[in-house]
Amino acid sequence: MSKCRVILSFPPALIELPVTYRLVKDFNLKINIMRARISPKDEGKLVLEVEDGSPEQVEAGLRFLEDQGIRVTRLSKEIKWDQDLCVHCGACTAVCLSQALHMEPPEWELDFDPNKCIVCELCVQACPLQILEASF
Ligand code: SF4
Ligand code: SF4
Incomplete structure (x- = not known):
């Protein structure tokens, strides 16, 4: 398949x-x-x-x-998220139209669902810590 x-x-x-x-x-x-x-x-x-x-x-x-x-x-690319460095500011969720990046209650921490990601790469620019990257 x-x-x-x-x-x-x-x-x-x-x-x-x-x-x-x-x-x-x-x-x-x-x-x-x-x-x-x-x-x-x-x-x-x-x-x-x-x-x-x-x-x-x-x-x-x-x-x-x-x-x-x-x-x-x-x-053919995919988004890599360095979860350990994330401060859960939510800036990336504002540009993620597919909601692959979203804040998860009750702690309101960032969660990433790669299955929803369309690799538009908007989040890469949005993250102030530059811990999201598009890679092959
Ligand atoms: S690449 Fe686009 S769809 Fe994927 S997580 Fe980033 S903003 Fe969301
Ligand atoms: S913008 Fe960066 S630091 Fe903020 S929640 Fe997203 S990945 Fe984490």
């Missing part, structure tokens, strides 16, 4: 294309939509987690999207 995260950027003309339906039906992939920004006038963006297929199935599905004119960016 293969799993990857991708950002799909597509022009207004392709907004109506049922991308997730085609990936599920034609390529037998399981799709998890992590983030979507779609506007009829602008470029649309979808962040997807693609899984449940062989590497060949995943590649075939992504190639199909590229053939349609969709730009596919593979997210």
